[in-house]
Amino acid sequence: MKKELVKNGVHTYTAADQYVPPEEKEVREHVDWFMGLKLGFMMHWAPGCQLGTLESWPLSDGDASWSRADVDWTDEETFKEQYRNANKTFNPVKFRPDKWAQLAEECGFKYLLFTTKHHDGFCMFDTQTTDYKITDPSCPFHTSLYADITRSLYDEFRKRGMAISVYFSKPDWHSDAYWHHAFGPAPTRNVNYSIKEEPQLWDRFVDYTHRQLEELGTRYGKIDCLWLDGGWVNKDNLDQDIRLGEIVEKLRKGPQPHLIVCDRTVGGIYENIVTPEKQVPEEPLFIPWETCTTVGEKFSFHYTDTFKSGRELVHLLLDVVSKGGNLALNLAPQPDGELPGRAVASLRDMGRWLRMHGEGIYETVIAEPFFERNIKYTKKGKTIYAFYLYEDYASLPLRVHLTVPDKISRVRLMRTGQDIPFEQIENKIILDTETAVRNTAFYADCFILE
Template identity: 55%
Template sequence: MAQNKTEKKVPVIVDGVHGCSAPETYVPPKEPAVQEHLKWFRGLKLGLMMHWSPGSQMGSFESWPLCDEAGEWSQADFRWTDPEEAKQQYENMNKTFNPVKFRPDKWAKLARECGFKYLLFTTKHHDGFCMFDTDTTNYKVTAEDCPFHTHKYADIVGNLYEAFRNEGLAISVYFSKPDWHSEYYWAPQFGEHKSGAANYDAKEHPEVWEKFVQYTHRQIEELTSKYGKVDVLWLDGGVVRPDNKHMDIRLGEVVERIRATTQPHLIVCDRTVGGEYENIITPEQSIPSAMIPVPWESCLTVGGCFSFHYTDHPKSARELVHTLIDVVAKGGNLALNITPQPDGELPAPAVESLLGLGEWLQVNGEGIYETEVCAPYVSTARQGLAYTQKNGNIYVFYRYQERQHYRLPRYLFLEIEKPAVKITLLRNGQELAFVQENGRVKIDTEQISMLGVKYSDCFKVEFDSAAQAGNGGGQ
């Protein structure tokens, strides 16, 4: 992820959003198949993101200890060793990586139970280690020097994709454009590597850069041809861009080949670079303060880090539910990252929070999945209510702030202008009495049963079929 402090600055779209292109620069895809698939993908709303690699054994900040410019912060969890020694230890983690508890079928079943609709998995992070069976390098999980290579699930990416598709989930392919293990990126003939960028100017050494371009194209084509249908190509590492050391990987060439052959619908997310191949913009570890009218996906962590840390602590189920509501009401998808352990298990405390999220979605998911934005989106003026809409109905969420305060204010005021005919509480199917005037629906909450309340309530508002549905503001 974009922990890299050296990446080129990109516009900040809304207060508090890190590492994301500005929506006013968004270029919609021109291909009808991509447009249609993007519309479908936006309706999925919730994806399971996973950062996993041999480096998880060190409990490090992903690949960043290898990068000198990442500084001391990236080695915060293993200051017991010399930085140069730590780099070598990190690079050799492939020789001890043996996650014998890895069960892709269990991960996929859990994801479905928790309400996820797609998988976003790190096929390769910046360290260059491939979690798939590539023909381009031996720095991979299926190589003979990796003890896991004899396991029946050794091709981790291939087995995960098959298992998640079997559970009905879509596939988003995380792939790092920087590759700090490649001799064509951090090329030894050009001296030390200090930053996340290549350690030479591609314009001055085109023959070396061309080898890296072909290497990268081959890996992307492997991932989009060997493993069946993929829905999104999610490219991290915005430091690789034509206006930075002329690092142009000619992404259009490989994308158009893929779309012309195996994946005509392919959504591409060239993070922070902009242009026609950034079909989704991606706020990282933050949520925009207002609705965004273009396709976007926040990547957030269940705990505090994207990669596995022995000292990490997960957010509560209530926090995850509130986060999802906030993202969806503002028009986005949520890619929620959980960090697998080095042994292949998922951390139990994080799983418990995800199960709580899934339990809530089983009851209230109707107001989340396949919805569109609905003004006033997330209201700060009245009770912090959040709004979505679908099939002519409006869904209004009230988020409970603390477990011990699971109670409603005496009156709820829903900002709805069109005449409503029925309001139902999704939690228990209770039909509620209400009055409506001056663009507001007033509900006396004394009629509402609080039995079984969890995290947030969702109110379904229905209208006469002859009336125009919604408050406007659809995507």
């Protein structure tokens, strides 16, 4: 029996033993560099956010049982029409890409993962393939200086030295070459016709998809990662082969020779990074991987969403990094173009912690024993970083026990720079923290072991 790739909108992830390293030297090196960035700012945003429901999924009748819980003001067909027409009222006049980029930098993010197109098919970039886009006159925002939202964000984030990861949905429920009207309502999230019986129609969809990917890969500057969502669109599922290799190789032979590709859950040579969704693996993964999860409860904007605290975000980041991964942390903007204030406060808390402790996060790799009790380990060169995680209102105990692989000559507390006395017996060390400057529950302390 085939494993279900997506359940209730959440993707599974490819097993580590099925990972295929990229053959191209430039791509391998870029993957290694990208995995050193550790923290990405992920954003789901499109006109449908005005309705405060899940993104795209309520349009799929086959996913109605779980995706339409918030749709309680009208019937399903009216809702779908309202969602599809949300572009006609979308006018996020408070959108300031420079402020978003400044916030991201202050909060410690190193790359942007922005939804250029979700499954609903609405393009947040100036594509020439469809009028269903942010820059079309049907959208009030088309007159804005920042109308091409994708370009505006890429430009501002690059100015601050951040990398660009391009979220793009392979399925497109607005395209008549994917859900074709002649074949009636689409019963599932998949294509609603037989590709074997309608090969020309599928070829039209493949061409449409390739043209959009080529636009993003040639007209929007350097992109570091092509992050493809909708893992059910693959050749082993109803012959939904978008011939990804053709467009990827075209971009790699052209302006993006370093291009990392993340064809989620599909496996093979174009899944250069594996992406657990809303979960962190229980054990370290010794392949390139990135957890994508949320600051709140949802990936899309909800008026009633609740948000993680700064402490929870720091502990989440440490959990991911100690197991060898990156964290793509999603925050959905409001319909007016601002970011939810309570979520921003938590991100700023995380940023303050990272400004003091980022040395033990960025450009590190995993270090045995990886994690134990409330301690998380990372490494850079021969230097080991041991993070002691605090619960609410906790502080350092008088003794801290750590596990190390080699002889340690010096231990410092990163927060203060002071040397910490210690005793080592084989691979165990005991830190004498009695004289350490106490910490009033600042999420986590870090010991530098040399």
